[in-house]
Ligand SMILES: [Zn+2]
């Protein structure tokens with residue numbers, strides 16, 4: 001439970017400061033409008049005081065949560081190598097829960113640093129696009145990428161042993 005909680009805190013920490021500030025400003029603005037502007041508009045059908053205040057607080061919290069979640073999606077899309085601006089605009093334009101749910105269903109796996117040069121590489125990359133480092137060993141029989149803990153190749157059935165070495169991409173032609 002505590003582990004889950006600290007992971008959540010870690011995740012929330014990626015929200016850029018600007019979004020957190022915007023969420024705080026959003027709460028203040030909604031509360032101010034709700035307390036000082038709306039009662040003076042002359043509506044007679046406003047709910048009685050405790051409900052009215054609760055409604056305002058819920059509205060402010062909802063707005064803040066929306067801003068923070070959008071900020072999270074912006075930062076998360078960026079670190080996954082996705083189009084952060086496009087996704088931010090999409091989740092803002094698509095009716096609320098659907099845009100957020102779509103993002104979490106469609107987001108690409110987290111990028112990990114290349115062990116050699118540290119460039120962000122996708123989970124399914126065989127070679128680092130920056131330095132050409134082999135990220136996955138390949139089968140000596142069929143050449144397809146396999147995982148280090150495989151005993152035999154899942155594609156051609158060849159036993160995987162000492163014979164398998166991380167293959168190198170062809171050297172780029174020297175100009
Ligand atoms: Zn690299």
Ligand SMILES: [Zn+2]
Pocket residue numbers: 139140141142143144153154155156157158
């Ligand atoms: Zn194979």
